[in-house]
Structure formats: C-alpha cells, structure tokens
Amino acid sequence: MASRSDSVGGGGRETGGLADPDSPERSAPHGADRPDPDTDPGRGRRIAIDVGSVRIGVASSDPDGILATPVETVPRAKSSRRDGGLAPDIFRIAEIVREYEAVEVIVGLPRTLRGEKGTAATIATAFAEQLQAAVSPVPIRLSDERLTTVSAARALRDSGVRARGQRQVIDQAAAVSILQGWLDERSAVLRSVEAVRAESAGESAGSAHASSEDDA
16 A cells, blocks of 8 residues: 555545545536646556446556556445445455555546536545545545546447447446546646746746856
C-alpha cells in the first residue's frame, strides 16, 4: 500500500478522504475531480474502477502513468457484511490496490447526457466512500465517465467482440477508458505546468542577465 498521507479527492476539502462535492475549490462541476498538480501523488500505478450494479470493471496503469490496461471484473456484493467487515467487492479491490501498490484510485462517476447526477452516480459515490475507508491513505478521485460504457461496448463491437456474453470484458474496457482519459489529461496538465515553469525560469534568467549588464 502506498504510504501517502493526504487522502483527498481533486483539490477540494477533505471529507473522509473524498473531496467535498460542494467545495468551490473543485476544478470540475457536479462533484467530479480533475488531475491537479497540487494533489498529484507523482509517479506510480493508478487503478480505475467502473462501478456497475452487477459488476465492477478494474483497470490499472503502468508506473509512469502512460497506458491503461484491463485487470479483472469484480462481482458486486449484494449487501454489506453483518459483522461490520468489508464487503467482498470492497475487499477485493482493496487487495488489488495493495498488490499494484497504487498511488491513486480513479472511480468513474456516471452522468446523464445533460451532465446531471443520477442514481448510477450516487451508487458510484457511495462505493467510493466505502472504498476510501479500506484503502486510506491512498486518495480516491471521482472522474466524469459519461458514455464510457457505451463507448467501450461500441469499440469492442467494432473490433469483432459481441456484447452478449462479454459483459465482463465491456466492464473492464470501460474502466480502461476511464483511466486512460485520466492519464491523458494528467499528462497534459503536468506538461502545461512544466512549460509555464520553464517560461518563468527563462524570464527570470533574462532579467538577471539584463540586470548584470546594467551594473557593468
């Protein structure tokens, strides 16, 4: 398990590990997170999950955070354990997080076509909250996954894989899509930050050089 101490979501206030959905500090609407250099855990594997009512698709990235690949499909637990222990689905995903030494977990947050939060999003958020308690201090992010499962099914169909009997494959493909989107956006954000820093450093060096010439 990664030894991070700042279990946060996005750039919002901490609320049991997940960022406060009502926090004005969020960079994305409706409670979704976006990659943020200030809370980015750095190099390491990421795990993404696509939470469904029957199955949970799981994907992982390489340590450099470049490519997302499928891991497995975890059956949803019908109910929580009566003894207060972890539900089987939470337990298995927590195991995966430990096995992969993940530094961050991305949970898909389903949206309606209008970008509104529906039942599926409520289920995903509740699952993320339960998972956070099991994997803390590894941070959990909620990522907008509108149409991810539909896109995954279409991509598999176009590649010759029929949806019937392949739901587990589609669930994993949806998780891959969620994670790849996060990785791509994270890479773009970090490159942008580096470019700004390089430009600022260049300007500072230029100012220092001009100052030294003036003194001469």
